[in-house]
Amino acid sequence: MRLATCLLVAIACFARDAAATQCTAASGERRIALLELYTSEGCDSCPPVDAWLRELPRKGFTTDRVVALAFHVDYWDYIGWRDPFGQARFSQRQRGVNARIGSRTIYTPQLMLNGRDLRGSASRDALGRRLTDLSRLEPGAAIRLDAAAGPAELVVKGTWSARPGNDARLGQGWLALYENNLATDVRAGENRGRRLEHAFVVRDLAGPFPPGSFAHAFRLDARWKRDDLAVAAFVQDAQSGDTLQALAMPVCRPAS
Numbered sequence: 283m284r285l286a287t288c289l290l291v292a293i294a295c296f297a298r299d300a301a302a303t304q305c306t307a308a309s310g311e312r313r314i315a316l317l318e319l320y321t322s323e324g325c326d327s328c329p330p331v332d333a334w335l336r337e338l339p340r341k342g343f344t345t346d347r348v349v350a351l352a353f354h355v356d357y358w359d360y361i362g363w364r365d366p367f368g369q370a371r372f373s374q375r376q377r378g379v380n381a382r383i384g385s386r387t388i389y390t391p392q393l394m395l396n397g398r399d400l401r402g403s404a405s406r407d408a409l410g411r412r413l414t415d416l417s418r419l420e421p422g423a424a425i426r427l428d429a430a431a432g433p434a435e436l437v438v439k440g441t442w443s444a445r446p447g448n449d450a451r452l453g454q455g456w457l458a459l460y461e462n463n464l465a466t467d468v469r470a471g472e473n474r475g476r477r478l479e480h481a482f483v484v485r486d487l488a489g490p491f492p493p494g495s496f497a498h499a500f501r502l503d504a505r506w507k508r509d510d511l512a513v514a515a516f517v518q519d520a521q522s523g524d525t526l527q528a529l530a531m532p533v534c535r536p537a538s
Contacts, residue, residue, distance in 0.1 A: 305534040309425040309527050315416045316516045316525040317350045317400075317409075319482070320376045320392040323365040324358030326472035331391035336481040347413050349514050349528040351458055352482045355390060363471030367464070367483050375487075382523050397523025422448040422526025423517040425455075431508075431534050436500040442517050443493055444526070454490035454520045459500045459533075461485055462510040485511075490520070508533065 319335050321328045335350055343350075354367035355376060380388055383399065393400035395412060427440040438457055444450035464480040485506060488498040502508075516528040 305427075305429045305431070305531060307427045307529055307531040309421065309423075309529045311421065312346075312417050313419045313421045313526075314346070314528040315348045315396050315413055316518075316528045317348050318379075318394040319350070319352045320355055320372070320390055320394075321352055322355050322358040322368060322390050323466060323468055323473060323478055324361055324363045324471045325390045328391045329473065329476065329478055331393065332478065332480055336479060343409065343413070345530040347417070348409075349516060349530045350482045351460060351484050351514060352480060353484050357388075358390065358471075361471050363468055363473065366466060367480070367485075371487070372484065379523060382521075394523075396525040397518060420447075421445055422519070422524070423453060423455075425515050425517065425527055425529045427513065427515055427529060427531065429513055429531070429533065431502075435502055436511075436513065436533055437497070438500065438513055438515075439495070439497040440515060441495050442491070442515070442527075448526060450493040452519050452521055453493060453517050453526060455493070455496060455515065455517050456487065456489035456491070457496075457498055457500075458484050458488075458514045458516075459486045460512055460514060461506055462512070463507065464510075 319331065321332055335352060338350055353372040353375060354365050354369065355373040356365065356368035356370050357373050359365060359368060376392065377388055379394060379397065385399065396416060423442050423444055425440065425442045427438060429436055429438045436459065442455045444453055461483050462481045464483050466478050468474055468476050468478055486500050511533040512530055513533060514528065514530040517526040518524065519526060
């Protein structure tokens with residue numbers, strides 16, 4: 283009986299391990315910046331900036347320096363092409379971040395670095411200088427993530443805490459699930475006839491989370507490519523929009 287029980291326990295553990303693979307990541311002693319792009323496939327001035335964002339890792343702007351996220355908005359859909367990645371809540375997020383900095387103009391493509399408009403300075407050298415300056419700042423928060431990928435969902439658990447000198451009451455934690463290596467053949471609208479390629483496309487956003495422990499289960503669409511999915515966590519000051527810390531890691535594949 284004891285042997286049979288042990289075998290059953292072993293089988294159960296094997297099945298559990300085969301169904302989900304655990305990934306972990308933790309932020310370090312250097313502050314990582316957050317770069318947000320608000321974009322749309324319905325906007326003919328967006329593809330060059332989409333391409334610029336897509337090339338960042340190849341130019342040395344990897345996740346140990348900056349966490350990039352592309353939020354596709356939906357307010358261009360009316361002109362003839364519905365962006366398959368666009369979401370109304372991302373349009374609302376853009377309005378919110380612009381209201382916070384006192385801007386009444388909502389436009390695409392818009393780049394925001396650590397909650398500040400990057401208009402007119404999105405060159406490689408300018409971005410490199412900004413990231414170098416930001417990396418000299420002490421991290422305002424510490425983040426730890428544990429993600430378990432199953433057949434149909436990604437369960438992310440973690441913690442975030444304010445570092446000394448930062449008011450945790452002003453901090454908000456966020457989780458973003460994003461996908462790379464996406465492409466669309468646009469058949470209408472301003473980009474009709476073009477093949478548009480994208481990276482860092484936010485598929486789902488969860489939060490805000492207060493300091494301490496948090497957890498969220500992302501439902502995984504069968505059309506999403508598992509090898510190209512990643513999860514990002516970031517903590518922002520709710521008043522200023524300053525990014526206190528950011529962290530990104532790929533989604534581990536379930537064991538076969």
